[in-house]
Amino acid sequence: MMGTPTHCPYCALQCGMTLSRDGAGGAARDTVRVEPRDDVPAGRGGLCQKGWTAAELLTVPDRLTAPMMRRGRDAPLEPCTWDEALGRVAAEAERLGALHGPDAVAVFGGGGLTNEKAYQLGKFARVALGTSQIDYNGRFCMSSAAAASGRALGMDRGLPGPVTDLAASGAVLLAGGNPAETMPPFMRHLTEMRAGGGALVVVDPRRTATARQADLHLQPAPGTDIALANGLLHLVIAEGRADGDYIAARTTGFGAVRTAVNAYWPERVERITGVPVPLMREAVRLLARAGRAHVLTGRGAEQHARGTDTVSAFINLALALGLPGRAGSGYGCLTGQGNGQGGREHGQKADQLPGYRRIDDPAARAHVAGVWGVDPDSLPGPGRSAQELLSALGTPGGPKALLVFGSNPLVSAPRAAAVEERLGALDLLVVADFVPSETARRADVALPAAQWAEESGTMTNLEGRVLRRRRAVPPPDGVRTDLEIIGALAARLGAPGEWSTDPAEVFAELRRAGAGGAADYSGITYERIEAEGGVFWPCPSQDHPGTPRPYLDRFPTPDGRARFVPVEHHGPAEDVDAGYPVYLTTGRVLAQYQSGAQTRRVPALAEAAPGPFAELHPDLAARLGIEDGGEVRVESRRGAVTVRARFSDAIRDDTVFIPFHWAGEGRANLLTNPALDPVSRMPEFKVCAVRLGPAR
Numbered sequence: 001m002m003g004t005p006t007h008c009p010y011c012a013l014q015c016g017m018t019l020s021r022d023g024a025g026g027a028a029r030d031t032v033r034v035e036p037r038d039d040v041p042a043g044r045g046g047l048c049q050k051g052w053t054a055a056e057l058l059t060v061p062d063r064l065t066a067p068m069m070r071r072g073r074d075a076p077l078e079p080c081t082w083d084e085a086l087g088r089v090a091a092e093a094e095r096l097g098a099l100h101g102p103d104a105v106a107v108f109g110g111g112g113l114t115n116e117k118a119y120q121l122g123k124f125a126r127v128a129l130g131t132s133q134i135d136y137n138g139r140f141c142m143s144s145a146a147a148a149s150g151r152a153l154g155m156d157r158g159l160p161g162p163v164t165d166l167a168a169s170g171a172v173l174l175a176g177g178n179p180a181e182t183m184p185p186f187m188r189h190l191t192e193m194r195a196g197g198g199a200l201v202v203v204d205p206r207r208t209a210t211a212r213q214a215d216l217h218l219q220p221a222p223g224t225d226i227a228l229a230n231g232l233l234h235l236v237i238a239e240g241r242a243d244g245d246y247i248a249a250r251t252t253g254f255g256a257v258r259t260a261v262n263a264y265w266p267e268r269v270e271r272i273t274g275v276p277v278p279l280m281r282e283a284v285r286l287l288a289r290a291g292r293a294h295v296l297t298g299r300g301a302e303q304h305a306r307g308t309d310t311v312s313a314f315i316n317l318a319l320a321l322g323l324p325g326r327a328g329s330g331y332g333c334l335t336g337q338g339n340g341q342g343g344r345e346h347g348q349k350a351d352q353l354p355g356y357r358r359i360d361d362p363a364a365r366a367h368v369a370g371v372w373g374v375d376p377d378s379l380p381g382p383g384r385s386a387q388e389l390l391s392a393l394g395t396p397g398g399p400k401a402l403l404v405f406g407s408n409p410l411v412s413a414p415r416a417a418a419v420e421e422r423l424g425a426l427d428l429l430v431v432a433d434f435v436p437s438e439t440a441r442r443a444d445v446a447l448p449a450a451q452w453a454e455e456s457g458t459m460t461n462l463e464g465r466v467l468r469r470r471r472a473v474p475p476p477d478g479v480r481t482d483l484e485i486i487g488a489l490a491a492r493l494g495a496p497g498e499w500s501t502d503p504a505e506v507f508a509e510l511r512r513a514g515a516g517g518a519a520d521y522s523g524i525t526y527e528r529i530e531a532e533g534g535v536f537w538p539c540p541s542q543d544h545p546g547t548p549r550p551y552l553d554r555f556p557t558p559d560g561r562a563r564f565v566p567v568e569h570h571g572p573a574e575d576v577d578a579g580y581p582v583y584l585t586t587g588r589v590l591a592q593y594q595s596g597a598q599t600r601r602v603p604a605l606a607e608a609a610p611g612p613f614a615e616l617h618p619d620l621a622a623r624l625g626i627e628d629g630g631e632v633r634v635e636s637r638r639g640a641v642t643v644r645a646r647f648s649d650a651i652r653d654d655t656v657f658i659p660f661h662w663a664g665e666g667r668a669n670l671l672t673n674p675a676l677d678p679v680s681r682m683p684e685f686k687v688c689a690v691r692l693g694p695a696r
C-alpha cells in the first residue's frame with residue numbers, strides 16, 4: 001500500500017490529502033482511501049465531508065469510459081471509438097471554420113482545470129482553432145473581485161498573504177461569504193483569530209453557519225452592499241479613524257471617495273440596507289481598534305450587476321483603514337473553485353494571454369506568439385465574456401460549435417432555459433467530462449476525461465500558492481486526460497507548435513509564456529513546489545523566493561500606489577415590485593458542489609443534501625400560506641421552479657434563498673437574472689425579484 005500526497009478535487013482551499021490504494025488492482029479498480037495531510041497549512045489538517053468522500057468520484061456507476069456520439073440530431077448518444085469522436089470534432093470544426101470563419105467555433109473552460117490544462121486550452125483556442133471565442137466559468141465566480149482588485153491594487157491575487165495570517169488578525173470583516181459551509185476547514189483560522197481576541201464581522205442577508213460564529217452579524221438586503229460599505233467608510237472618516245499617513249503615502253484618489261461617501265450618512269444607509277446604525281458603528285469600532293485586520297469578500301458581495309463596484313467599495317474601506325500592503329492585513333477575495341486562482345491567469349479568459357497578460361497588448365502578443373512559434377498577427381483579439389458567449393451560440397454571427405471542458409452551464413449559468421435553447425441551436429456541442437453531466441448529456445460528442453486522482457499537474461489555491469496535484473491511480477481503460485484530448489485535436493487540426501500531453505512539459509512552456517507577466521510562474525518548478533510545500537506567485541526566477549505578500553513595498557500600479565475608486569449605490573438590476581415582491585438570492589450548501597454533477601453522484605453527499613429547497617422566514621411563509629416542508633412554486637420573470645419550503649428565522653423576511661446545485665424542477669438558475677456587470681461581465685446571481693406560493 002502506497003500513499004500519494006495530493007489535494008482535494010473540489011474547492012480553492014485545496015486541503016491536503018493522501019490517497020492510498022487497498023487491494024491488488026486488476027479488472028476491479030482498487031479502493032482508494034483518503035487521509036487528511038496536516039502539512040498543508042490552508043486546510044490545517046482538516047477536510048470537509050466532500051473531501052472525505054472524494055474517492056467515491058473515481059467509481060461512480062455512470063462514469064464516462066468511452067467516447068459517445070450522436071449520429072443525427074435526434075439520435076441518442078452512443079459509444080464510439082476515439083478515432084470517430086475526434087475525427088468528427090476536427091472535421092466539423094474545420095467545416096464550420098471554413099464556412100463562417102474561425103470564430104464559428106467556441107471554447108468554454110473551467111476553474112477546476114489544472115494550470116497546465118487551462119493554459120493549453122487557451123492556446124488551443126487561439127492557435128489550433130484561431131478563435132477569439134473562449135471564456136470560462138470563472139467569469140461567474142470571482143471576476144468582479146478580480147476586476148476591482150486590478151483597478152485598485154494593480155493585480156488580482158485572491159488573498160493578500162498566507163491564509164494563516166488570518167489567525168493573527170485583530171479583526172476580519174467578511175462580506176458575502178459562508179466558509180463554514182463552503183470551506184469548512186478555513187474556519188479554523190478564524191476560530192484561532194477569535195481565540196486570540198480578534199473579532200469576526202459577517203455581512204450576509206442570512207444568519208449563516210458562518211454568521212453564527214461571528215462577533216457581529218450585519219444582515220443587509222441583497223444587493224445593498226455598496227451602500228453599506230460606503231456607509232462604513234463614512235463612519236470611519238466621520239469618527240476620525242481613517243489612517244491619514246497611509247492614505248498620503250500609499251494611495252491616490254481619496255478625495256473623490258471622501259466626497260462620494262459624504263452622502264452615505266448612517267441613517268440613510270440604514271434605510272437602504274436595513275442594517276441598524278449601532279451595528280454599523282460597532283463594525284467600524286471592531287475594525288479600527290484592531291492592529292491588523294482583513295476585509296474579505298465572497299460571492300455574496302461579488303455576483304451582482306454592480307459586483308465590481310461593490311468590491312471597490314469594500315477595498316476603499318480597507319484602504320482608508322490602511323490595511324492593504326501591511327503584513328498580516330489587507331483586502332482579499334475568497335476564490336472558489338479548486339484552481340479558481342490559476343484558472344484565471346493562463347489564458348482561458350476572453351481578453352487574456354498567459355501570465356495574466358492582456359490579449360490586446362502588442363508586447364504581450366509578441367512575447368506569447370514567440371513561445372507558441374506563431375506570427376503575433378495570427379492571434380485573435382478579445383472574445384465574448386462567458387454569458388455573452390453562451391447567449392450568442394447559434395445566433396447569426398455567433399459561434400456554431402462549442403467545446404466545453406470543466407463546466408456544466410446547463411445548471412450553473414443564469415437564465416438557464418435561454419442557455420439551454422442556445423446550446424440546442426448549435427451545429428456541434430462537444431463536452432469533455434468524467435460524468436454525464438446535464439450538459440454532457442446534451443452533447444453531440446462527449447469525451448471521457450481523466451479526473452483528479454488520475455492525473456498530475458498544478459493547482460493555485462486561494463492564497464496564490466502553487467501546489468502539486470499528483471496521480472494516485474491510472475484512469476479507467478478508454479479514458480484520456482484533457483491534455484491528451486487537446487493534443488489529439490490540435491494534431492488533427494494541423495496546429496503549429498508543440499502540443500505535449502505531459503503536464504511537466506506543458507508547465508515548462510507555461511512558465512516561458514507567462515514570464516514577465518503579472519502572474520509570473522517562471523521561477524516555479526515541480527521540484528520547488530515539492531521541496532517548499534508550494535510556491536507563491538509572482539516568482540520571476542528560480543532563485544526568487546516567491547511572493548507570499550505582494551504589496552508590502554509597493555502596489556503593482558504605474559506609480560506604486562493603490563487607487564481609491566468612488567462608487568455609488570444602485571440597488572439590484574431587477575428590484576422587487578408589486579408583481580414580484582420578494583428577493584431571491586442563491587448560493588451553496590455544504591454537501592453539494594456547484595452544478596452538483598460530481599457530488600450528486602456521491603451517496604453520502606446526496607443523502608446529506610438530497611434536493612433543492614427554498615429557505616424562507618416563517619413570517620413571509622405565513623403571509624403567503626406556505627407550509628414548512630411543503631412544495632412551493634417560485635417564479636421570476638424568466639422561469640419557475642418547484643422546491644420544498646424550509647423555514648428559517650435566520651433569513652430576512654423579504655428574501656428567499658435557493659441553492660443552485662440541482663437540475664430539473666428545482667434548478668435555481670431558471671430564475672436568475674443575467675444582467676451583467678459592466679466591467680467584469682459577472683451576472684447577477686445573487687439578487688432578482690420573485691413571487692412565490694404553495695405549489696398546486
Ligand SMILES: Nc1nc2c(c(=O)[nH]1)N[C@H]1C(S)=C(S)[C@@H](COP(=O)(O)OP(=O)(O)OC[C@H]3O[C@@H](n4cnc5c(=O)[nH]c(N)nc54)[C@H](O)[C@@H]3O)O[C@H]1N2
Nearest residue numbers: 176177178182222223298299300336337587588590593594
Ligand atoms: N459546499 C460547497 N463549497 C463550495 C462550493 C460549492 O458549490 N459547495 N463552491 C466553491 C466555489 S466555486 C465558490 S465560488 C465558493 C463560494 O463560496 P461563498 O461565497 O461562501 O458561497 P455562496 O453560498 O455562493 O455565497 C455566500 C453567501 O452570500 C450571501 N449573499 C447572498 N446575497 C448577498 C448579498 O447581496 N450581499 C451579501 N453580503 N451576501 C449575500 C448568501 O446568503 C451566502 O451565505 O465556494 C466554494 N466552495
Ligand SMILES: Nc1nc2c(c(=O)[nH]1)N[C@H]1C(S)=C(S)[C@@H](COP(=O)(O)OP(=O)(O)OC[C@H]3O[C@@H](n4cnc5c(=O)[nH]c(N)nc54)[C@H](O)[C@@H]3O)O[C@H]1N2
Nearest residue numbers: 137141406407408412432433437449586594595597660685
Ligand atoms: N444561481 C447561481 N448560479 C451560480 C452560482 C451561484 O452562486 N448561484 N455560482 C457560480 C460559480 S461561483 C461557479 S464557479 C459556477 C460553477 O458551475 P460549473 O461551471 O457548472 O461547475 P461544476 O459543477 O464544477 O462543473 C464542472 C463540470 O466539469 C467536470 N469537471 C471537473 N473537473 C474537470 C476536469 O478537470 N476536466 C474536465 N474535462 N471536466 C471536469 C465536472 O464533472 C462537472 O461536470 O456556477 C456559477 N453559477
Ligand code: SF4
Nearest residue numbers: 008010011015048051
Ligand atoms: S474545504 Fe474544499 S478543499 Fe477542503 S476538503 Fe472541503 S471541498 Fe475539499
Ligand SMILES: [Mo]
Nearest residue numbers: 140141336337
Ligand atoms: Mo465559483
